[in-house]
Amino acid sequence: xxxxxxxxxxxxxxxxxxxxxxxxxxxxxxxxxxxxxxxxxxxxxxxxxxxxxxxxxxxxxxxxxxxxxxxxxxxxxxxxxxxxxxxxxxxxxxxxxxxxxxxxxxxxxxxxxxxxxxxxxxxxxxxx
Amino acid sequence: xxxxxxxxxxxxxxxxxxxxxxxxxxxxxxxxxxxxxxxxxxxxxxxxxxxxxxxxxxxxxxxxxxxxxxxxxxxxxxxxxxxxxxxxxxxxxxxxxxxxxxxxxxxxxxxxxxxxxxxxxxxxxxxxxxxxxxxxxxxxxxxxxxxxxxxxxxxxxxxxxxxxxxxxxxxxxxxxxxxxxxxxxxxxxxxxxxxxxxxxxxxxxxxxxxxxxxxxxxxxxxxxxxxxxxxxxxxxxxxxxxxxxxxxxxxxxxxxxxxxxxxxxxxxxxxxxxxxxxxxxxxxxxxxxxxxxxxxxxxxxxx
Amino acid sequence: xxxxxxxxxxxxxxxxxxxxxxxxxxxxxxxxxxxxxxxxxxxxxxxxxxxxxxxxxxxxxxxxxxxxxxxxxxxxxxxxxxxxxxxxxxxxxxxxxxxxxxxxxxxxxxxxxxxxxxxxxxxxxxxxxxxxxxxxxxxxxxxxxxxxxxxxxxxxxxxxxxxxxxxxxxxxxxxxxxxxxxxxxxxxxxxxxxxxxxxxxxxxxxxxxxxxx
Numbered sequence: 001x002x003x004x005x006x007x008x009x010x011x012x013x014x015x016x017x018x019x020x021x022x023x024x025x026x027x028x029x030x031x032x033x034x035x036x037x038x039x040x041x042x043x044x045x046x047x048x049x050x051x052x053x054x055x056x057x058x059x060x061x062x063x064x065x066x067x068x069x070x071x072x073x074x075x076x077x078x079x080x081x082x083x084x085x086x087x088x089x090x091x092x093x094x095x096x097x098x099x100x101x102x103x104x105x106x107x108x109x110x111x112x113x114x115x116x117x118x119x120x121x122x123x124x125x126x127x128x
Numbered sequence: 129x130x131x132x133x134x135x136x137x138x139x140x141x142x143x144x145x146x147x148x149x150x151x152x153x154x155x156x157x158x159x160x161x162x163x164x165x166x167x168x169x170x171x172x173x174x175x176x177x178x179x180x181x182x183x184x185x186x187x188x189x190x191x192x193x194x195x196x197x198x199x200x201x202x203x204x205x206x207x208x209x210x211x212x213x214x215x216x217x218x219x220x221x222x223x224x225x226x227x228x229x230x231x232x233x234x235x236x237x238x239x240x241x242x243x244x245x246x247x248x249x250x251x252x253x254x255x256x257x258x259x260x261x262x263x264x265x266x267x268x269x270x271x272x273x274x275x276x277x278x279x280x281x282x283x284x285x286x287x288x289x290x291x292x293x294x295x296x297x298x299x300x301x302x303x304x305x306x307x308x309x310x311x312x313x314x315x316x317x318x319x320x321x322x323x324x325x326x327x328x329x330x331x332x333x334x335x336x337x338x339x340x341x342x343x344x345x346x347x348x349x350x351x352x353x354x355x356x357x358x359x360x361x362x363x364x365x366x367x368x369x370x371x372x373x374x375x376x377x378x379x380x381x382x383x384x385x386x387x388x389x390x391x392x393x394x395x396x397x398x399x400x401x402x403x404x405x406x407x408x409x410x411x412x413x414x415x416x417x418x419x420x421x422x423x424x425x426x427x428x429x430x431x
Numbered sequence: 432x433x434x435x436x437x438x439x440x441x442x443x444x445x446x447x448x449x450x451x452x453x454x455x456x457x458x459x460x461x462x463x464x465x466x467x468x469x470x471x472x473x474x475x476x477x478x479x480x481x482x483x484x485x486x487x488x489x490x491x492x493x494x495x496x497x498x499x500x501x502x503x504x505x506x507x508x509x510x511x512x513x514x515x516x517x518x519x520x521x522x523x524x525x526x527x528x529x530x531x532x533x534x535x536x537x538x539x540x541x542x543x544x545x546x547x548x549x550x551x552x553x554x555x556x557x558x559x560x561x562x563x564x565x566x567x568x569x570x571x572x573x574x575x576x577x578x579x580x581x582x583x584x585x586x587x588x589x590x591x592x593x594x595x596x597x598x599x600x601x602x603x604x605x606x607x608x609x610x611x612x613x614x615x616x617x618x619x620x621x622x623x624x625x626x627x628x629x630x631x632x633x634x635x636x637x638x639x640x641x642x643x644x
Contacts, residue, residue, distance in 0.1 A: 157640035
């Protein structure tokens with residue numbers, strides 16, 4: 001399964017990449033919403049998951065999600081939007097833009113991994 | 129430095145001719161760091177296979193700037209290279225600059241398969257006005273002539289509509305060469321024999337002369353994309369602009385201004401094609417991303 | 432073979448198109464506010480870039496302009512002017528609730544150079560943590576040597592970990608071995624945050640690796 005991480009900070013992209021790869025995802029990166037759209041559209045099949053920062057130059061996370069939700073190839077891809085504490089009050093805006101989930105930065109590895117698996121239908125919770 | 133040491137890693141290095149690659153210049157961690165830097169600036173990523181390629185060229189740039197480490201080189205770029213010239217040298221050295229017929233041909237496929245159909249679909253009645261295409265920079269003409277050939281060979285509606293092809297460059301010498309339409313083997317190497325026979329006359333010693341009627345179908349004129357007044361003359365004129373592998377060499381602010389100028393030069397709904405490894409993500413938010421089967425291009429909004 | 436006509440004499444003519452007489456600042460500003468079309472307002476903004484005294488007025492217009500394309504032209508004009516007044520005019524939007532406008536302000540300050548430095552240094556003491564984050568984002572792009580000192584201060588003292596993390600990101604790009612100590616100090620302030628540990632380790636590796644082998 002493929003995840004697209006969209007964030008302008010290298011440290012964040014690397015961190016999310018490590019967590020998602022460990023959870024079994026193949027990870028692609030983009031630095032802002034425009035590049036995110038280009039990468040998401042570039043493949044033969046769309047990504048299985050979008051992990052998106054809010055504050056990025058040229059096309060922010062909300063604008064990116066709105067663009068994704070009108071793109072026939074991408075509109076149903078699960079998306080989590082990530083931002084800082086104060087922007088937690090913007091959860092309504094996130095959902096209006098088409099996010100399925102809103103997380104506060106910095107993300108904890110277990111939360112990101114569990115939500116990623118859950119949102120892509122890959123969570124396996126049965127106790128042995 | 130003695131003569132030998134100063135040539136290490138440069139094109140003059142006698143060891144460059146040896147079959148073994150030169151020793152690694154930078155560590156893996158530094159390669160990552162350089163990758164990030166270059167990716168942020170240009171969107172270009174080098175795979176691990178390009179390690180040697182990057183090494184050699186970085187070694188050249190270190191030698192040229194007197195940097196003894198990647199850190200020193202990045203510091204130089206950040207604090208000393210205020211004109212951006214060294215950054216230009218770096219980008220130049222890391223990108224391939226040759227021009228030839230049908231370079232990045234997937235965009236020419238996109239032109240006839242997707243872009244032109246969409247443009248003519250928006251016409252109120254068939255053939256109402258000429259479709260205007262612009263190649264900028266056109267260099268020695270391979271790009272605009274490739275467009276002309278592509279339309280004649282592969283656009284089934286080429287007889288239904290008038291098409292005007294314009295081509296510009298800041299350098300009047302290359303424009304003169306473009307008008308002359310004389311090319312070498314290397315330039316036409318990706319054209320098949322049929323196309324070559326149809327549009328060129330074979331001269332002596334691997335020279336190919338483009339037919340007069342094709343030469344006459346492209347209108348060449350000097351234009352400086354950075355000159356606002358120059359660009360103002362071409363407002364709202366074009367349906368499609370090819371501006372490939374030029375903006376990558378501009379600094380951040382000039383690139384943004386160039387994007388504005390290109391935006392202004394397009395009709396509403398017009399399309400812009402950048403080079404293979406270029407993206408508006410590093411430049412400007414003015415355009416809409418349009419993904420077609422053959423290529424991803426940019427569009428000026430209609431309204 | 433179909434003939435392709437291309438006979439626009441205006442294109443190849445070397446005569447310079449007539450340039451309309453320059454409008455006054457007042458006229459341009461009026462056009463910027465009330466111009467009926469986007470193109471008119473964008474032109475007005477582009478022409479105002481040559482008049483540094485209009486920086487404040489450009490900032491005001493930015494706040495009232497709804498079209499993203501006209502906003503882009505106004506922002507470019509302010510970047511071109513590049514004075515401390517222009518930095519302040521655009522810096523005001525770092526606190527805006529309008530996300531694209533806020534991000535455009537960060538980008539503009541990043542491209543503005545020295546004037547932006549003086550402006551954002553003061554913002555490092557802003558009460559709002561998001562504003563301080565944006566200030567650090569701008570500093571990351573600045574070409575001033577003083578910038579490293581500011582980043583170190585943030586790492587040593589800022590109470591909000593996201594502000595510090597923005598500084599770590601800046602150091603990953605351009606830091607030097609001397610930054611390791613203050614990075615470790617920052618990590619020590621937030622021992623239970625996996626991302627802090629990760630980012631600081633990444634920064635330390637990046638800035639200490641290197642030299643020609």
